[in-house]
Amino acid sequence: MLLRELFDTQIVNERPVWAKSGNKVVRKFRCTSGPRKGRTVTKLAQCFAPPDIKKRVKLKMTKARLGGKMARKAKRTKRVSPASVMVKRLNKR
Numbered sequence: 001m002l003l004r005e006l007f008d009t010q011i012v013n014e015r016p017v018w019a020k021s022g023n024k025v026v027r028k029f030r031c032t033s034g035p036r037k038g039r040t041v042t043k044l045a046q047c048f049a050p051p052d053i054k055k056r057v058k059l060k061m062t063k064a065r066l067g068g069k070m071a072r073k074a075k076r077t078k079r080v081s082p083a084s085v086m087v088k089r090l091n092k093r
Contacts, residue, residue, distance in 0.1 A: 014044055018090040020083050025090070 015030040019040050028040045031047035041047060063070065078084045 014047075018087050020081075020087055023081070023083050025083055025086050 013032045015032060017028055017030050017040055018025055019028040020026075026042075028042050029044055029047075031037050031039050031041055034047035035051060036047050036049075039047075078088070
C-alpha cells in the first residue's frame with residue numbers, strides 16, 4: 001500500500017521529480033508543504049521531519065568558507081555531467 005492511497009491528495013500533494021544520486025538518475029519527490037517545502041527528498045516522510053540543527057549549522061559554516069568554490073563546481077557539474085544533463089531534460093515539462 002502506498003502513502004498516497006492512505007491520504008487524500010490535498011493533504012499529501014507531492015510532485016515526483018528526477019534527481020541525481022551519485023552518477024545515477026533516480027526518482028525523488030519535491031515537498032509542497034512542511035518545513036522542507038520546495039526541497040527534493042527521497043521519502044515523503046522527510047518533508048515533515050524536524051530539522052537537524054547540527055547539520056544546518058555545519059552547512060552554514062561550510063558555505064561561508066567554501067561557498068564560491070562549491071557554486072563553481074556545481075555549475076560545471078550541471079553543465080558537463082551526463083547524469084545532470086539527463087536530469088535537466090527529464091524534469092522539463
